[in-house]
Amino acid sequence: MLAASFEDKLENMMDLQISEKVALVTGASVGIGYSICEELAANGVHLVMIARRKEQLEMAAAKLNQKYGVKTLAIAGDVAFPDFPQRAVAQALEAFSSIDLLVNNAGRAHMGGVLTASEEDWYSMTDVKFSAMRRFCLAAIPAMQKKGWGRIVNISSIGGIYPNPKLTVSHALSAAINNLTKSLALDVAADGILVNAVGVGAVATDNMTNNMIPKYRVSHPELNDKTDEELSAMIGREKTPVGHFGQPEDIAAIAAFLLSGRNNFVTGHTVEASGGADRFM
Ligand SMILES: NC(=O)c1ccc[n+]([C@@H]2O[C@H](COP(=O)([O-])OP(=O)(O)OC[C@H]3O[C@@H](n4cnc5c(N)ncnc54)[C@H](OP(=O)(O)O)[C@@H]3O)[C@@H](O)[C@H]2O)c1
Incomplete structure (x- = not known):
């Protein structure tokens, strides 16, 4: 039985036709x-939520369970470990018997160019962003194939799509993700499985603004009387054609x-979810 808040919200929402399905989301805390977890929970989706920091993750899972009445399972772990995706998917299947939706989101940006990124930067970023995504897909697809x-x-x-040379590692791996998304989509299209990517522009998550604002203060000392919020709004206006940074909810929508049953033909x-920006910052 879903919470009243969800039923109220449904009246104003397109029915995404995913109620009672199960989603596994990495980087979910x-x-x-x-x-993304909240948007899915508001649509009646049960959640398997993954991130490294256990306490924060469990709090996030409990919050969505209480607010929307969906079942939530928190699995703490590092997606970069080669056997973790298989183990997490097995645990999810044991708890819910199916995984219908998979979101590969865990990761972070890496500042550095082709000439400055170290061997270790390339390996660690590849493990978190690209290899984990491939392994989660391999682990979850058989259950989806079984259901068609x-x-x-x-x-x-x-x-x-539009690389910025200051973020080469992140951007080269994003190109690899987009490319693999296309190939995988063709591999599983006949199984009723649709695979897409979202190429995210500047989105004002806490981590993004906590990183960006101190650097901006150093390069623009004349603006030091501004609050963090004022600076964030200024930079968003300057860097984004729509005049503001994206919000996490924009990507979730x-x-x-x-991920929905309303999508039957996009794979x-x-x-491009970047407010029209054709480069990241
Ligand atoms: N925000 C942006 O402007 C932007 C732009 C382009 C692309 N992106 C991409 O969008 C995704 C989400 O970004 P965000 O801004 O929402 O990041 P965020 O606020 O830093 O959240 C990252 C999430 O991933 C988890 N995580 C990180 N490394 C992990 C690992 N090795 N194993 C398991 N979980 C891990 C974090 O929890 P723990 O730390 O507890 O593990 C957290 O839940 C990332 O892949 C990022 O590269 C973001």
């Missing part, structure tokens, strides 16, 4: 991943549609 229905969304960066696509 905060930021974009948490917002599934939806996968891979979160990449707008830099996968796109992901929810791609292998990378959605």
Whole structure:
């Protein structure tokens, strides 16, 4: 039985036709991943939520369970460990008997160019962003094939399409994610499984603004009387054609549609979700 708040909300929402399905979301405790979980929970989807920091993750899962009445399972762990995706999917299947929706979102940005990124930077970022995504897909797809229905969304960066040389590692891996998304979509299209990517532009998560604002203060000492919120709004206006940064909820809305039963024909696509910006910052 879903909470009253969800039923009230439904009246004003497109029915995404995913109520009672099960989603596994990586990087689910905060930021974009948490917002995707909330959007899915508001649509009656049960959640398997993954991130490293256990306490924060469990709090996030409990919050969504209480607010929307959906079942939530928190699995704390590092997606970069090669056997973790298989183990997490097995645990999810034991708890829920199916995984219908998969969101590969865990990760972070890496500042550095081709000439400055170290060997270790490349390996560690590849493990978290690209290898984990491939392993979660391999682990979850057989259950989707058995049901003849599934939806996968891979979160990449707008830099996968329009690279910024200051973020080479993140952006090259995003291009690889978009490319693999296309190939995988064709591999599983006949099984009723749709696979898409969202190429994310500048989205004001806490981590993004906590990183960006101190650097901006150093390079613009004349603006030091401004609050963090004022600076964030200024930079958003300056860097984004729509005049503001994206919010995690903006990405969640796109992901929810791609993951939904209302999407029956979009697959292998990378959605540019960047407020019109053709470069990341
Ligand atoms: N925000 C943006 O402007 C932006 C732009 C382009 C692309 N993106 C991409 O969008 C995704 C989400 O970004 P965000 O801004 O929402 O990030 P965020 O606020 O930093 O959240 C990242 C989430 O991933 C988890 N995580 C990180 N590394 C992990 C690992 N190795 N194993 C398991 N969980 C891990 C974090 O929890 P723990 O730390 O507890 O593990 C957290 O739940 C990332 O892939 C990012 O590269 C974001």
